[in-house]
Amino acid sequence: MPDSEPVVALVNVSVAYGASVALRDVTASFAGGAVGLLGPNGAGKSTMLKSLLGFVTPTTGRMSVLGLDVATSPLEIRSRVGYMPESDAHIPGMNAVTFVAYCGELAGLPRVDAMQRAHEVLFYVGLGEARYRNVETYSTGMKQRIKLAQALVHDPDLLLLDEPTNGMDPKGRDEMLELVRDLGHNKGVNLILSSHLLPDVEYTCNQVVVMDKGSVAVNGPIASLKQPRGQVFELRVKTRGANIEAFIGSLRAAGLDCHATEEDVMRVFVPGADGARRLFAIAAAEQAQVRHLRPSVPTLDDVFASAVGEI
Amino acid sequence: MPIHDQGYRRYGGQRAPRGRAWAVIAKAGIRTRLGQRAFLALLLLSWLPFLVRAVQLYAAANLPQAAFLAPTPGLFRQFLEQQGIFVFFLTVYGGAGLIAHDRRANALQIYLSKPVTRAEYVFGKLAILMAWLLLVTWVPAILLLAVQIAFAGNVEFFRGNLYLFPAITMFAFLEVITVSTAMLALSSLSTSSRYVGILYAALLFFSEALFGVLRLVAGNTRLSWISVPFDLNQVGDAIFRLPLRYDTPWPLSLAVLILLVAASGFVLERRVRGVEVIA
Numbered sequence: 305m306p307d308s309e310p311v312v313a314l315v316n317v318s319v320a321y322g323a324s325v326a327l328r329d330v331t332a333s334f335a336g337g338a339v340g341l342l343g344p345n346g347a348g349k350s351t352m353l354k355s356l357l358g359f360v361t362p363t364t365g366r367m368s369v370l371g372l373d374v375a376t377s378p379l380e381i382r383s384r385v386g387y388m389p390e391s392d393a394h395i396p397g398m399n400a401v402t403f404v405a406y407c408g409e410l411a412g413l414p415r416v417d418a419m420q421r422a423h424e425v426l427f428y429v430g431l432g433e434a435r436y437r438n439v440e441t442y443s444t445g446m447k448q449r450i451k452l453a454q455a456l457v458h459d460p461d462l463l464l465l466d467e468p469t470n471g472m473d474p475k476g477r478d479e480m481l482e483l484v485r486d487l488g489h490n491k492g493v494n495l496i497l498s499s500h501l502l503p504d505v506e507y508t509c510n511q512v513v514v515m516d517k518g519s520v521a522v523n524g525p526i527a528s529l530k531q532p533r534g535q536v537f538e539l540r541v542k543t544r545g546a547n548i549e550a551f552i553g554s555l556r557a558a559g560l561d562c563h564a565t566e567e568d569v570m571r572v573f574v575p576g577a578d579g580a581r582r583l584f585a586i587a588a589a590e591q592a593q594v595r596h597l598r599p600s601v602p603t604l605d606d607v608f609a610s611a612v613g614e615i
Numbered sequence: 616m617p618i619h620d621q622g623y624r625r626y627g628g629q630r631a632p633r634g635r636a637w638a639v640i641a642k643a644g645i646r647t648r649l650g651q652r653a654f655l656a657l658l659l660l661s662w663l664p665f666l667v668r669a670v671q672l673y674a675a676a677n678l679p680q681a682a683f684l685a686p687t688p689g690l691f692r693q694f695l696e697q698q699g700i701f702v703f704f705l706t707v708y709g710g711a712g713l714i715a716h717d718r719r720a721n722a723l724q725i726y727l728s729k730p731v732t733r734a735e736y737v738f739g740k741l742a743i744l745m746a747w748l749l750l751v752t753w754v755p756a757i758l759l760l761a762v763q764i765a766f767a768g769n770v771e772f773f774r775g776n777l778y779l780f781p782a783i784t785m786f787a788f789l790e791v792i793t794v795s796t797a798m799l800a801l802s803s804l805s806t807s808s809r810y811v812g813i814l815y816a817a818l819l820f821f822s823e824a825l826f827g828v829l830r831l832v833a834g835n836t837r838l839s840w841i842s843v844p845f846d847l848n849q850v851g852d853a854i855f856r857l858p859l860r861y862d863t864p865w866p867l868s869l870a871v872l873i874l875l876v877a878a879s880g881f882v883l884e885r886r887v888r889g890v891e892v893i894a
Contacts (some may be wrong), residue, residue, distance in 0.1 A: 357728055359889030380635055387728035393721035397647055397713075409639045410729040414631035421626060428622035439718075454725060460625035491623055518651040 309371055311336050311494045312356060312463055316432045317350050317365030317583040326351040327362070328518040334496055338488030340505030340526070341498040342608060343515035350390055350496040353464045354516070357387055370461055371441060381413055386455030390466035390498075392447055400426060401435040403455045411458030417452045418457065429483060443475035452483065456493075463487065463495040469504055477504075484508045506604045514608055522607060529607045535579035536606060538597035540569045541587055558586055563609040569596060633793035636731040640739025645746060648709060657708060658750065661701035665755040668694055676766040684888035686763050688776050691756055691783055692723050692855040695790075699844070701751045702794060707815055708797035710744045712808030714887065719806035727889035737799065737883050746794040778856065786854045790847055793872050795842070802878035819844060836861040840871045845871070 319327040327348045341349045356369055358378035367374040370382045395403050401422050408418030408556045417584075424434045429449040434442070439450055448468060455463055466525035468484060469477045483507045487493045499505050505512055506526065514522040522529060539562075543551050555562050560582070561573040574582060580597060587594050648654050668690070674681035717723055726736050760780065764773055773779070801811050801818075822842040829838045839845040839861035846868035852858065853865035861868075 317706050333757070354890050357889065359724070359727065379732065380729060383630070383633070383730040385728070387724070389721065389724045390726070391724075393725050395722045395725060396716040396720045405638070406643055407729065410636050410726065410731055411635065412730060413626070417626070417628045425623065448714060455728075456623065458630075458729075487623070559836065579709065585635075 305476070310334055311339075311370060311493055312496065313368045315366045317352075317355065317362045318356055319360055319362045320347075326360075326518055330365070330518070330520055331408070332513050332520045332523055334513065335511055336494045337511065338484070338495050338509040340509035341496055341511040341515065341594065342500070342502065342512050342604075343521075344500055344503050345570075346517075347500075347515040349500075349515055350466055350519040351495070353387070353466055353498055354553070356464065357382060357385065375537075383458070384461045386458065386460035386463045388451045388463070388465045388468055390470060392444075393451060394447065396440065396579060397438075398434060399436050399438050400431055400442075400450055400453075401449065404457050405437050407454040410502075413458055421457050421459070423455075426450075428456070429453045430479060434609055444471040445473060445480075448476070452480070456487075461494060463494060464495055464498075466498045467500070468497065469499070469501065480535055481507050487525075502604050503603040510605065526604060526607075529604070532574045534573055534575040535577070536600045536602050537572045537579060537583060538569045538596065538598045538600050539583060539594070541574050541592040542592065542595055543592045553594050554586050554590050556575040558574065558582065560586075571600065571609075573602075618676055623804070632868060633730055634735070636729070637735040637739035638724075640731075640736065641742035641791040644713070644743035648743070648747070650827060654708060656746070657701070657704060661698065661705065662755060664697050665759060668759055671827055672759070672763045673766050676768070678765075679753065686772055687857055688779055688782075689751075691759065691779055691850060692786075692857060694759060695783070695786060695851065696848070697757055698752050699790075701750055702790065702805060703819070705747050705751060706744065706794050706798050707812040709747050710795065711811040711815065713740045713744060714802040714809045715805050715811050715891070719793045723887065724889050733887045738761075738885055741795055741799055744798065745791050748791040748795060749787060752791060753784060756783045756787060781858075786851050789850065789854075789872065793843065793847065793876055796876045796879035796883075800886075802881065802884040803883055823864055824844070839863045840867050843872070843875060 306341060312334040314330050314332050317327055317330045318325065318549060328350070336430060340354065343349050351360060356364055357366060358381070360373055370384055372381050374381060385542070395406060398406065400417070404422035404426060405415070405419040408421050409415055414422065423432075423435065426432055429452050431446060431449050431453065442450065448470065452465070452468065455465070465484065469480050473482060481504055484495065484497060486531070488495050488508060488510075497505060497508055509526065511525050512522070512529065513520055541548070552562060555572060559575060562570050564570050572579075572583065580599075583597065584594060623746060645680060671681075671684050671690075672686060675684040675686060718727070723736075727733065757780070760773065760783070764770055798811075801815055802808070804813050806813075817853055819842075823844060826839055826842040826845060829841070830836055840863045845863075848870065849859060849861050849863055849865050849868040854858060859865060
């Protein structure tokens with residue numbers, strides 16, 4: 305596959321579960337390296353990954369993975385792809401090393417090689433000391449790691465990681481993200497990281513595809529999406545009474561985009577220059593006191609919030 | 616290179632051609648069961664009737680007083696029928712969890728994310744159960760035939776009943792395929808092997824009880840086709856060229872068995888998927 309070709313491409317793909325449409329006419333391409341698939345729950349991220357593996361057949365459209373058509377070469381694709389499912393998944397009744405080696409054998413590795421690789425990847429994901437324990441006795445964090453190990457054992461060219469940090473404690477989450485980052489940046493494995501957590505994607509990926517309600521909202525390199533096409537401010541105001549909604553309405557009417565943060569400040573995106581002056585003018589017109597105004601830099605949160613209309 | 620960087624290396628070795636995943640699944644399933652003492656005990660127990668029959672053949676061949684124990688084609692039919700109880704227990708013990716456990720552990724998406732087709736997965740699971748069942752039906756029955764030749768010191772009985780080898784093979788495989796596909800289909804319907812086992816037993820006993828009632832009401836045995844064990848009996852008798860024990864034509868019994876296998880295949884096709892869609 306030429307380097308310029310996308311690792312994954314979808315053209316007008318729609319997927320429906322009965323009457324419920326999960327993907328709507330999605331056209332997107334995923335370049336090599338680490339790409340984040342970002343979106344709120346129910347955006348269609350997992351459905352997209354399952355469609356790429358052939359678990360779900362699209363009602364319309366075409367998909368290709370590593371230059372191979374999903375409809376005609378599903379087995380060839382699956383032999384070159386590693387999939388880490390979102391939900392807890394393992395083969396019952398096996399210890400970790402047997403499970404991972406078994407997955408390697410299923411992927412076509414000879415038994416001896418599969419066993420050797422199983423030991424290696426279990427050490428790599430941090431389960432070396434627990435590799436002879438039955439998988440069913442593992443904690444949630446360990447189960448996440450072993451799912452990564454089984455996805456890696458056959459040395460895939462592309463990793464599909466569905467919410468890899470789900471249910472992990474902060475330390476485990478950091479370690480998992482470090483592994484994902486290492487795979488994408490140092491080990492030459494292409495990967496698609498599906499997550500609803502912005503920091504995870506921002507830390508591990510170079511590119512992002514933002515999904516919302518079954519469609520692609522934004523697609524591109526994270527650095528370029530964060531490029532300022534205006535100014536971003538952190539703003540806190542005190543309005544007369546509790547009329548903050550009217551103030552936000554005025555901001556939007558003036559063509560400014562704003563969304564709340566976890567603190568009591570809002571982030572306001574002002575297209576063009578002279579942003580501070582415009583904000584003060586709107587505040588004066590609404591008789592609001594500006595208590596805090598600080599220029600900021602655009603983050604992936606802004607891109608995400610703007611893409612999914614989360615204000 | 617730092618030590619932590621050596622933890623993950625690209626793989627440059629050989630990969631097996633596709634289409635062998637079913638054998639990997641079957642081997643792993645067989646290995647897992649061989650590690651369970653209770654299962655091994657059941658397997659050993661299921662070979663006791665073989666020992667008894669072997670002693671019978673020895674006595675018939677070597678002791679003039681035991682001439683009444685001389686082998687007949689019916690002996691082999693009877694032996695296979697007696698093994699039915701072990702077929703039942705092995706099917707429930709070794710088959711109920713084959714897919715149910717995988718469904719409980721969400722293992723299907725692991726299997727099907729590898730280069731494994733759904734058919735390979737099903738054949739792999741089927742091969743596990745079939746291997747155990749053939750080990751207590753076809754293998755001892757054929758060995759019994761060999762033991763008879765060995766003890767008799769001639770091939771007269773074998774030559775006089777040349778159809779026995781294909782009859783044993785046909786009946787054992789028919790029984791094993793029917794029972795295995797039905798159990799596998801039931802196993803795919805639930806995440807609880809206990810529930811699957813109970814369902815399997817209930818279906819067998821209910822159909823037998825229903826036939827018992829209908830037999831009393833109708834005064835004949837034409838409705839024996841409603842019970843799978845009785846269908847196997849009827850077809851078994853036909854295969855071994857023995858008098859049929861029910862009024863049902865054996866082709867009808869055979870058709871019911873084929874229908875059951877087809878229905879099981881349909882259920883498996885619907886249930887073995889990488890993603891469960893509840894529309």
